[in-house]
Amino acid sequence: EPEVTQTPSHQVTQMGQEVILRCVPISNHLYFYWYRQILGQKVEFLVSFYNNEISEKSEIFDDQFSVERPDGSNFTLKIRSTKLEDSAMYFCASSEFGTGLSPLHFGNGTRLTVT
């Protein structure tokens, strides 16, 4: 069964550094998402992406965050200047028809640790 893959599985970075989290969504999916989960807390929506542009974003997704689909297979999340509170699991997801119409398929996440 096709799956969403995320790299790296664990990223450690110093405060103020830029990080890029990478995702390869399922190949025939058109909708892409980033979520984060701070340890022990709920899964929080960050951003959704369709047709090469952001379709929705939350208040968490400020100007320090950006997303890109640089080619036909990758979907990336960039944090320009990391803060301690950015430490979390970041999950990428993709779906075929968008939320509510088809399930979100999640990757296994990247654990980001900001020191």
Next chain:
Amino acid sequence: TQLLEQSPQFLSIQEGENLTVYCNSSSVFSSLQWYRQEPGEGPVLLVTVVTGGEVKKLKRLTFQFGDARKDSSLHITAAQPGDTGLYLCAGAWGGANNLFFGTGTRLTVIP
């Protein structure tokens, strides 16, 4: 941000017992999904409900969508240790392309 409250937050039961988990919101969902998440992994879809009053069964799991589409429940009969995990409801509203997750219920089934 839409708020979905789940209860209970934590649940620890003996193998063989039944349990119900609730998901509530003040908003009307266009659809609601239930996911299960295991440690170190992303959430995995269990079911999607769309119609008010809808009931879906998945082996020992029964999912119900409230008539007003503001709430949902997950009932597990004869729980097994393999049911242990974090259960998450997630709601979609209108035409928005996002899915908001509930606060989660962490279930532990003791052998």
